[in-house]
Every structure is written in C-alpha cells, then in structure tokens.
Amino acid sequence: MPDAAKVRIAFRVNGSEHIVHAWPMARLLDVLREELRLTGTKEGCGEGECGACAVLLDGALVNSCLVPALHADGASIITIEGVAQGEQLHAVQQAFLEHGGAQCGICTPGMVLAAVNLLEKCPNPTEADIRNGLAGNLCRCTGYMKIFESVVAACKQQR
Amino acid sequence: MHPEPPLIGQAVPRKEGRDKVTGRARYVDDLVFPGMMYGATVRSPVARGRIRAIHFDENIPWQEFTVVTAQDIPGENCVALILHDQPCLAAEIVNHPEEPVVLLGHPDKHLLEEARRAVRLETEPLPAVFTIEDSLAKKEIIWGEDNVFKSFLVEKGDVDSAWARAEIVVEGEYETGAQEQLYIEPNGMIAVANPDEGVTVWGSMQCPYYVHKALVPLFGLSKDKVRVIQAETGGGFGGKEEYPSMIAAHAALLAWKAGRPVKLIYDRAEDMAATTKRHPSRTRHRTGVTRDGKLVALEIDFVIDGGAYCTLSPVVLSRGTIHAAGPYECPNVRIRSRAVATNAPPHGAFRGFGAPQSVFALERHFDQVAKACGLAPDEFRRRNFVHAGGTLAVSQVIHENVDLPQLMERAFAESDYHAKRARFARENRDARVKKGIGFAAFLHGAGFTGSGEEYLASVVAVEATAEGRVRVLAASTEIGQGANTVFTQIAADTLGLDPELIDIAPPDTAAVPNSGPTVASRTTMIVGKLVESAALGLKQTLVSSGLPGERGGPEGRPCTSEEFQRACAEYIRKHGALRATCQYAPPPGIKWDDEKYQGDAYGAYAWAVYVAEVSVDTVTYEIRVDDFVAVQEVGKVIHPVLATGQIEGGVAQGIGYALYENVVWREGRMVNAQMTNYIMPTSADVPPIRVFFEENPYPFGPGGAKGIGELPMDGPAPAIVNAIEQATGASITRIPVTPEVLMEALEGVHA
Known part of the structure; x- marks a missing residue:
C-alpha cells in the first residue's frame, strides 16, 4: 500500500494534541508506542485477553491492541504516562507501590488504568466490584490479592 | 517515608516500584536502536523429519532481507547448557514442531511477517514419539540409545524385604499435564553484533550468564567479546531461565550477518507454541504401611517428559526425585526416576522445577493410603511427618527445628478445617453443588541441589x-x-545505612560478577547471604581504616550517612577503589554423594501445609476454589509484603495448574497457544488467598531467611484435588481437572 493510503488522525493524548499519519487499521497500541513513544502501554497478547495494553479512550477502558487507529480520531486518550500529575503519583499508583500491587510491572500500566477507571465509575467498590472491574486485566505474579488491597487502600486515600 | 532500621522484616517500598507504576520502566520491546531491524523465525512444521529443501517464494524481494540458516553460524551450532544436543538452528533433522530453522531480518515488521509465511520447509517426515509410555517402550528411538536423558535411583533401607512387614499395600498412578509459564511480557532480545566489537544483547531474562555461556561457543568468541544485559523483565517463573539463550542467539546471528541491531520479540502465540513449558509427568506409587498407619516402604517410579532435547531435564528430574517422598520419615524408600525424550518442544524450568509434579502424586496418594488404613488424612500425615533429627528419603538428617504438626494445626485453625470437613460431609449428600476441603503437606529445598551451589x-x-x-x-x-x-x-x-543510599547495579555481564542464575529459590537465601557477607566485608574495611565504632557508628549506633560518606571518601583517597567481594562457601557439615544420591540435598527447606476449600457443581462440572489457606515456615521473612505476594502469586499459579491450565497437544504441537483458549486464573477466579508465616530463622541465610519462590507452587494442586475428592467421592489422579476430566470421573462414580 502506498503511504498515501495513510490517514490523518488528530487526537488528544494525556492532555496534549497530536496529529499522526497512520494506516486506518493500524493498532492504537502501535501508534501510541511507535509514533508517540509512549511505551508504558504494553503488548501482552495482541488479542484483547490480557489487558496489558489498556488505555482510557474518552473515559472508557479499552484494549488498545483491538482499537483501529482511525477509531481514535478526535478522541481523548489517557495512557499510564498521563495518570500521575508530574511527580505526584495518583492515589492508585501510590497504593500499588505501598501494598505490593506491582511485581514484575508488565501488567501494572493496564491494571492501574483499570483501577483508576473503576474508582471513577464506582468510588466505593465492593470486593465483587473490584474483582469484576479488574477481570479484563491478567496478572501472573500477584494472584491479585495485593492488587485488591491496593485498590481498597487507594479508595480510602481518595475519600 | 523513612523506615527506621532494621529494614529486614519491614515492608519498604519496592526499589523499582515507582518506574513500574508510572510506565517508565523500560522492557526490551520499549528499547529502540538507530538503524534497528526486526527478526522473525521460520519453524519446523513437523514433529520429526529430515529437511529436504527450503523454498523461498519468488514474490518476496529477498535481497532486502537478511536470511540466516545453520550455515551462517560462525562457531558451534548448539545452545550450550548441560549437553550440547540442541542446535541453535536445525540443519538436517528437525526433532520437534516449531524447531527454529531459518531466521529473517527486515526493517519493516509487516513485510517480515509476510516473508516468514513465504518460506516453506520441505521435509521428509520421520516416525515420532509423543507420550511418556511410547518413549519408555522405545517405540522409536528418537534420542541417544534409549530415549532417556537422565535417570536417578534413590535407595534408603531395604524396600524389597520391607514389603513382608507391610500390613497394607496401596498402589496408585498419577499424571500431571504441561503448564505454560505465561509471564505477561513475551520473550524478546535485541542484539548488536559484529566481528570487531563482538556480541552484545539486551533482553528479558532470568540468567544473564546462561545467555553468555550459550553465545560464546556459538560465535567462537572469547568471553570478553560477549556481553549480556538484562532489560526490565516482565515475569519469568522459570520460563526465562534457559530459552532466552536461544532467542539471544538468533537475534545475534541476524545482527552479525546484517551488520545492524536486530530486535527479536515473540508474539504470544509463538511464545506459547515454541518456548518451554512445565514437564508433563507420570508417577507410580506403591506404599506399604502397618495397620496403625506407620510407613514401612515407599516405592516411587517418577517419569517426566523432557521433549526433544535434554536442556534442563536432568536438573528438573533431580528436584522432582528428591521431593517425591515429601516431608515424611520412612525407613525403606526406593525412588526410580527418568526423564525421557518425546518429539515436543523441550520442556523446561517452571517454578517448582519437578517438585509440583512429584508432590501432587505423593499428596494425592497419601490421602488414598490414609483411607486404606481407616485414618483421617491428617492423622496419617501426623504419624509419619519427619521431625528434627529424622531423615528424609535421600538420608538427609534434618537439623532444622521443624514442627509440621504445628504448621498443620495452624492451617486447620485458620481454615476451620475440621468443622468444615464434618459439615460438608453432612450437607453434601443432597446438594447439587457439593463442597469439600482438603490439604497438602510438603517441603521445598532452597538453592541448587547437592553440590550444585559449590559448583x-x-x-x-x-x-x-x-x-x-x-x-x-x-x-x-x-x-x-x-x-x-x-x-x-x-x-x-548490614551497613547501617539509609536504603536510599543503596543502588543495585543493572545485571550486565561486563559489569557484575556471576552470582548464579535467578532460579531455584536461591536469590534471597544464597545470593542475599553473599550480599550480606560482601557488605560486611566493606564495613570491616572501613572500620579497620578508621570508620568510627565497631557496629558502624560510635557507641554501636549506626553511623550517619555523613560519617559513612566521609569514611568512604577518606578510604578512596588513600587506597583507591573501595570494594568487597564474597564467594559462596557451603555451610559447615553439608555433605552430598552425587553417585548414591544421598546426603544433604539442600542446605535448608521451607515447610508448608496448604488447605483448599472447593465447590463442585455436579451438573455443570464447574469447580471453584472458595478459600485457600497457606501456612509456611520459611525462616525469617525479610519483606512481609513481597513474601506474601510471592506465596499468593504461586498459589494462583497452582490453582491454574490444578483446574484450568490445559495444554492441548496434537502431534507434539500445542494447539491452544493463545490466551483465549489457554486459561489462567483471572481476578474473578481466585479465592481469598490467606497467607501465614511461622518464622524460624535459618542461621546460614541472610537475616535468617530461607528460599520461598517455588514453594507455593507445590501444594495447591494436591490440596484442591483432595478437596474435590471430599466433595464428590471421585478419586481423580490427574491434573488439570477440567470439567471434562471431572465429568468422566463422576460418571465413573455414578456408574
């Protein structure tokens, strides 16, 4: 395909406007990682199972490996790089740090975004809410217990 | 937040945690080198065959590509590990599906994938072997003279004459399936390689010096011309112990030929299909006991499927063999074990390393032995637990002050075991969803086996x-x-310093000494002790040259960072570099006989009793773990949050091993190499995992610590299947217990 077949995509990422030229069906994951060098978004499976590539797209948690770049045109996206305010960690990040929510760290960006999204939608989640809210994000290290604890701690912190 | 010393025992923040929660941590796929191209691997389509020809589709502009075959290897075509039997690229014969044959390099990932599909290997199929039984029966000789990579024989007492004293003899056969490590970061490497500068690789790995060892003969370079650097690594669990050597070799061969940096990252399907998994196993038990439930004789035949090449199978077999008789005292034991070849990709390291397989068999079997004696499973264990001063199957005298009955009591108290067992027995009869509670008792040795650490x-x-x-x-x-x-x-x-003043050098073979592989539950206990000793050496050097105070600072208080800094500056000004090294020396009295396989197999063991509670839906055949209690004695706990996290994560992997994680094989190939149909536990599947430590400091571990990493993998599967037996009465002997396996077992029970 000639480069002319690429499309112009304008979107907002972590508060900054960006314009990229990409194949319409390029994965949002690759655009973020390769065009914008936002490598905090990870690829774990490439088929929407693991959630390592999760980002917030107009406030919804999506697997960026399944989102065509064209779909992001005009959208506002938050990646893991946009969660902290400068050096000030988000309550969820601080809780993951203190309560053992991150081990190897590869699921952490997606998991943190899933937790942030959960607490935005549901500020006082029950245990079942937390389990369901994170069920699209796989973690092989923690057995999830420390992640649940981190979410509970972040929730208390935010109150 | 400034934690007060001592830090050991406190949950200080994870050193690299901030980078991980902010997305700043750099994993191999996040690294970009100028002029870098990508690599891809063309793999064997058959389980066993002779390569007749390699066809390159003429519609691909091959002049744009770097193409590497076995002929391009400058040195020896092998992945050096224990034996040199595994080629880096198959040249004439392929011995398993997905065996690497051709490497391709190109700057465009998408064209590269098209090209990979456009290479066709023409092979003449050879007869292949796919099961342990066919391999043992030598249906076809596919490796060496008899398909056996390694065998061990452990003998204690006299098993043959002991049968006469056994009043009850119980036999059983148990099987475990393969399991994928499923680290969420797939394998990957980047290489820069040329004849002038040598070879440098960056990547996801557990063991930089294993990769180094493999690259030296492959390129025929001197050791100083090969450099291996670990990038941030997104999980390993054993899966990044040996296979990264292969990927590093491939990336380096492409880079060597192309004269450009090459990035070789596996996608999930390739990682699952081509790289190592846990060895499938088959164990036969024959156990003689007296009528009152005392062990008289244990005879165990343990076999693991090693796949097509030797790789680490002898070592996996060793650990599985030593753990096969568990934490029990029996005067007469014979364990015969073999690792055999099949035409599947080589099986390899995975947390537990042979022990989860043999422990599953033993702890399932001992529930059957207990039943045959008319004893409760816990009473049978209690009558046979090893105590301080007792001896294990390898005739190792236990010098640790182990108290297994106490661990069991604690696990039962935390799980309300006895009351629940009684209640479930009463309530199950008319219930569609039946409940059960079961347990497993086990031990796990820390560090390399026998003389391994000395070596x-x-x-x-x-x-x-x-x-x-x-x-x-x-x-x-x-x-x-x-x-x-x-x-x-x-x-x-050790130095009495603020943790902020401590840096951990990135693992880089050009800059750090070889502290051994990151495996075998050895990093805290063995390497941590070396860190302690080296730090102590550094402090003594400073004290002897004037740093105030015997214990660091004046009057025994820790020195301030200013005092420490002054002392360092002073020392370096006068004497030059300030550095202390420490090399491993075995604790006193450790003896191991590699011929007889007897002696002190491990310097220390972690001891544990795990209890699982399950619900079994007798209509849908779904099994849920409702509660899980893990009680263990691991010496001193250095970091309560990390240690608990290790146990919880291991238990979750154990739950997957027991119930969900089913590798489906077709002619040596994993056919469900996707996360969509290879199922690991999600946040919705795991029960509350409740972790308890009993602390009993080990004098030769740092701060009293023992190893814990692998321990939690051993217990969940037998505990869960023992619970399923209480719930349903079905005596299931293989894992994973998928709904299909349960259905078969229950149909059998109902028939």
Missing part, C-alpha cells in the same frame, strides 16, 4: 563511592519477585 561458586561484590553511595553488584535479576528490594534491605541493614 556454581557464586560471587557478589559490594562497592562504595567517594560520595558514600553503595552499589550491589550481582547477576541476579529482578523479575518481579523483589530481588532489588531484598538486596537493598540486606545491604542497608
């Missing part, structure tokens, strides 16, 4: 700068388990 002779260095910062130099890798944090705690406590 490794690991080295750690600690150095200080004139600014008063301390660097720990070790090849041990942070793979999520918390090595960076634990080493920091140990060094900071």
Whole structure:
C-alpha cells in the first residue's frame, strides 16, 4: 500500500494534541508506542485477553491492541504516562507501590488504568466490584490479592 | 517515608516500584536502536523429519532481507547448557514442531511477517514419539540409545524385604499435564553484533550468564567479546531461565550477518507454541504401611517428559526425585526416576522445577493410603511427618527445628478445617453443588541441589563511592519477585545505612560478577547471604581504616550517612577503589554423594501445609476454589509484603495448574497457544488467598531467611484435588481437572 493510503488522525493524548499519519487499521497500541513513544502501554497478547495494553479512550477502558487507529480520531486518550500529575503519583499508583500491587510491572500500566477507571465509575467498590472491574486485566505474579488491597487502600486515600 | 532500621522484616517500598507504576520502566520491546531491524523465525512444521529443501517464494524481494540458516553460524551450532544436543538452528533433522530453522531480518515488521509465511520447509517426515509410555517402550528411538536423558535411583533401607512387614499395600498412578509459564511480557532480545566489537544483547531474562555461556561457543568468541544485559523483565517463573539463550542467539546471528541491531520479540502465540513449558509427568506409587498407619516402604517410579532435547531435564528430574517422598520419615524408600525424550518442544524450568509434579502424586496418594488404613488424612500425615533429627528419603538428617504438626494445626485453625470437613460431609449428600476441603503437606529445598551451589561458586561484590553511595553488584535479576528490594534491605541493614543510599547495579555481564542464575529459590537465601557477607566485608574495611565504632557508628549506633560518606571518601583517597567481594562457601557439615544420591540435598527447606476449600457443581462440572489457606515456615521473612505476594502469586499459579491450565497437544504441537483458549486464573477466579508465616530463622541465610519462590507452587494442586475428592467421592489422579476430566470421573462414580 502506498503511504498515501495513510490517514490523518488528530487526537488528544494525556492532555496534549497530536496529529499522526497512520494506516486506518493500524493498532492504537502501535501508534501510541511507535509514533508517540509512549511505551508504558504494553503488548501482552495482541488479542484483547490480557489487558496489558489498556488505555482510557474518552473515559472508557479499552484494549488498545483491538482499537483501529482511525477509531481514535478526535478522541481523548489517557495512557499510564498521563495518570500521575508530574511527580505526584495518583492515589492508585501510590497504593500499588505501598501494598505490593506491582511485581514484575508488565501488567501494572493496564491494571492501574483499570483501577483508576473503576474508582471513577464506582468510588466505593465492593470486593465483587473490584474483582469484576479488574477481570479484563491478567496478572501472573500477584494472584491479585495485593492488587485488591491496593485498590481498597487507594479508595480510602481518595475519600 | 523513612523506615527506621532494621529494614529486614519491614515492608519498604519496592526499589523499582515507582518506574513500574508510572510506565517508565523500560522492557526490551520499549528499547529502540538507530538503524534497528526486526527478526522473525521460520519453524519446523513437523514433529520429526529430515529437511529436504527450503523454498523461498519468488514474490518476496529477498535481497532486502537478511536470511540466516545453520550455515551462517560462525562457531558451534548448539545452545550450550548441560549437553550440547540442541542446535541453535536445525540443519538436517528437525526433532520437534516449531524447531527454529531459518531466521529473517527486515526493517519493516509487516513485510517480515509476510516473508516468514513465504518460506516453506520441505521435509521428509520421520516416525515420532509423543507420550511418556511410547518413549519408555522405545517405540522409536528418537534420542541417544534409549530415549532417556537422565535417570536417578534413590535407595534408603531395604524396600524389597520391607514389603513382608507391610500390613497394607496401596498402589496408585498419577499424571500431571504441561503448564505454560505465561509471564505477561513475551520473550524478546535485541542484539548488536559484529566481528570487531563482538556480541552484545539486551533482553528479558532470568540468567544473564546462561545467555553468555550459550553465545560464546556459538560465535567462537572469547568471553570478553560477549556481553549480556538484562532489560526490565516482565515475569519469568522459570520460563526465562534457559530459552532466552536461544532467542539471544538468533537475534545475534541476524545482527552479525546484517551488520545492524536486530530486535527479536515473540508474539504470544509463538511464545506459547515454541518456548518451554512445565514437564508433563507420570508417577507410580506403591506404599506399604502397618495397620496403625506407620510407613514401612515407599516405592516411587517418577517419569517426566523432557521433549526433544535434554536442556534442563536432568536438573528438573533431580528436584522432582528428591521431593517425591515429601516431608515424611520412612525407613525403606526406593525412588526410580527418568526423564525421557518425546518429539515436543523441550520442556523446561517452571517454578517448582519437578517438585509440583512429584508432590501432587505423593499428596494425592497419601490421602488414598490414609483411607486404606481407616485414618483421617491428617492423622496419617501426623504419624509419619519427619521431625528434627529424622531423615528424609535421600538420608538427609534434618537439623532444622521443624514442627509440621504445628504448621498443620495452624492451617486447620485458620481454615476451620475440621468443622468444615464434618459439615460438608453432612450437607453434601443432597446438594447439587457439593463442597469439600482438603490439604497438602510438603517441603521445598532452597538453592541448587547437592553440590550444585559449590559448583556454581557464586560471587557478589559490594562497592562504595567517594560520595558514600553503595552499589550491589550481582547477576541476579529482578523479575518481579523483589530481588532489588531484598538486596537493598540486606545491604542497608548490614551497613547501617539509609536504603536510599543503596543502588543495585543493572545485571550486565561486563559489569557484575556471576552470582548464579535467578532460579531455584536461591536469590534471597544464597545470593542475599553473599550480599550480606560482601557488605560486611566493606564495613570491616572501613572500620579497620578508621570508620568510627565497631557496629558502624560510635557507641554501636549506626553511623550517619555523613560519617559513612566521609569514611568512604577518606578510604578512596588513600587506597583507591573501595570494594568487597564474597564467594559462596557451603555451610559447615553439608555433605552430598552425587553417585548414591544421598546426603544433604539442600542446605535448608521451607515447610508448608496448604488447605483448599472447593465447590463442585455436579451438573455443570464447574469447580471453584472458595478459600485457600497457606501456612509456611520459611525462616525469617525479610519483606512481609513481597513474601506474601510471592506465596499468593504461586498459589494462583497452582490453582491454574490444578483446574484450568490445559495444554492441548496434537502431534507434539500445542494447539491452544493463545490466551483465549489457554486459561489462567483471572481476578474473578481466585479465592481469598490467606497467607501465614511461622518464622524460624535459618542461621546460614541472610537475616535468617530461607528460599520461598517455588514453594507455593507445590501444594495447591494436591490440596484442591483432595478437596474435590471430599466433595464428590471421585478419586481423580490427574491434573488439570477440567470439567471434562471431572465429568468422566463422576460418571465413573455414578456408574
């Protein structure tokens, strides 16, 4: 395909406007990682199972490996790089740090975004809410217990 | 937040945690080199065959590609590990599906994938072997003279004459399936390689010096011309112990030929289909007991499927063999074990390393033996547990002050075992969803087996700068388990310093000594002790040259960072570099006989009793773990949050091993190599995992610690299947217990 077949995509990422030229069906994951060098978004499976590539797209948690770049045109996206305010960690990040929510760290960006999204939608989640809210994000290290604890701690912190 | 010393025992923040929660941590796929191209691997389509020809589709502009075959290897075509039987690229014969044959390099990932599909291997199929039984029966000889990579024989007492004294004899056969490590970061490497500068690789790995060992003969280079650097690593669990050597070799061969940096990252399907998994196993037990439930004779035949090449199978077999008789005292034991070849991709390291297989068999079998004796499963265990002064199957005298009955009592108290067992027995009869509770008791040895640690002779260095910062130099890798944090705690406590002043040098074979591989539950106990000793050496050097105070600072108080910095600056001005190294020396009295396989197999063991509670839906055949209690004695707990996290994560993997994680094989190939149909536990599947430690400091571990990494993998599967038996009465002998396996078992029960 000639480069002319690429499309112009304008979107907002972590508060900054960006314009990229990409194949319409390029994965949002690759655009973020390769065009914008936002490598905090990870690829774990490439088929929407693991959630390592999760980002917030107009406030919804999506697997960026399944989102065509064209779909992001005009959208506002938050990646893991946009969660902290400068050096000030988000309550969820601080809780993951203190309560053992991150081990190897590869699921952490997606998991943190899933937790942030959960607490935005549901500020006082029950245990079942937390389990369901994170069920699209796989973690092989923690057995999830420390992640649940981190979410509970972040929730208390935010109150 | 400034934690007060001592740091050991405190949950200090994870050293690299901030980078991980902000997305700043750099994993191999996040690294970009100027002029870099990508690599891809063309693999064997058949399980066993002779390569007749390699066809390159003429529609691909091959002149744009770098193409590497076995002929391009400058040195020896092997992945050096234990034996040199595994080629880096198959040249004439392929011995398993997905065996690497051709490598392709191109700057455009998408064209590369098209090209990979456009290479066709023409092969003449050869007869292949796919099961342990066919391999043992020598249906076809596919490796060596008899398909056997390694065998062991452990003998204690006289089993043959002991049968006469056995009043009850119970036999059983148990099977475990393969299991994929499923680290969420797939394998990957980047290489820069040319004849002038040698070979440098960056990547996801557990063991930089294993990769180094493999690259040296492959390129025929001197050791100083090969450099291996670990990038942040997104989980390993054993899966990044040996296979990264293969990927590093491939990336380096492409880079060598192309004269450009090459990035070779596996996608999930390739990682699952081509790289190592846990060895499938088959174990036969024959157990003689007296009528009152005392063990008289244990005869165990343990076989693991090693796949097509030897790789680490002898070592996996060794650990599985030694753990096969568990934490029990029996006067007469014979364990015969073999690792055999099949035409599947080589099976390899995975947390537990042979022990989860043999422990599953033993702990399932002992529930059957208990039943045959008319004893409760716990009473049978209680009558046979090894105590301090007792001997294990390998005739190792236990010098640790182990109290298994106490661990069991605690596990039962925390899980309300006895009351629940009684209640479930009453309520199950008319219930559609039946409940059960079961347990397993086990041990796990820390460090390399027998003389392994002496052979490794690991080295750690600690150095200080004139600014008063301390660097720990070790090849041990942070793979999520918390090595960076634990080493920091140990060094900071030993030197009486703020942990902020401790740096952990990135594992880089050009800069750090070989502290051995990051495997075998050895990093905290063995390498951590070397960190402690080296830090102590550094402190003694400073004290003897005038750092105030015997214990660091004046009057025994820890010295301030200013005092430490002044002392470092002073020492470096007068004498030059300030650095202390420490090499492993075995604890006193350790003896191991490699011929007879007897003696002190491990310097120390972790001991545990795990209890699982399950619900079994007798209509849908779904099984849920409702509660899980893990009680263990692991010496001193260095970091309560990290240690608990290790146990919880291991238990979750054990739940997957027991119930969900089913590798489906077709002619040696994994056919469900996707996360969509290879199922690991999600946040919705795991029960509350409740972790309890009993602390009993081990005198030869840092701060009293023993190893814990692998331990939690051993117990969940037998505990869960024992619970399923209480719930349903079905005596299931293989894992994973998928709904299909349960249905078969229940149909049998109902028939």
